[in-house]
Amino acid sequence: MLECLGQAKQKIQIADSRGRFSGVLVHGTLGFVPLYLVRQGQLEIKIRESETGSIGATYARLAVGSFSQVEGGGSLFSIGGVWLTGAASKHLEMQAGLTFQILEGGSGFPIPSGSIGYRFQPPGSGHLFRIGAGYPEAVFLGFGFCF
8 A cells, every 4th residue: 555655656746847837836926007006925836737738737826915006005815727828938827816905994805807928937947937917916027936
C-alpha cells in the first residue's frame, strides 16, 4: 500500500514538473483610471491544464485589496476564475468572478467582475507580468511570482 502511494506521488510530481503553467501564483496589481485607484494582492491555484484546445490553463482566483476614489474608498474581496490561452510565455488572460466591495462606512455589496489582458509568464521562470483592463482593476499593471 505504501509503495503504491509513493509511486502515485512520484507520478504527480513528474506530471506537474512537465506542465507549461505553474501550479500556484502570487501577484500584486495596481489599477487606475482618472480619479480611481485599485491595489490588489492575488492568489491563483491551477485547477486544470490542457495540451489541446484553446484554453491552456484554468485557475481559481482569490484577491484582496482596496480602492480609492473621489467619494471615498473601501476594501475589495474577489473570487473567480482565470483562463489563459496562447503558447510559450505569451498569453491572453481572461478573468470572471464576483467582487465584494465594502465601503468605508461599512456597507457592502457584491458586483460581477471581469478583465481581459496580456500575461507574460515564461514556463519555469518563477515570475509573471500582467497588463490589461477590467473591473474592479480598471487599467492595470501587475507583477508576481510562480511556484
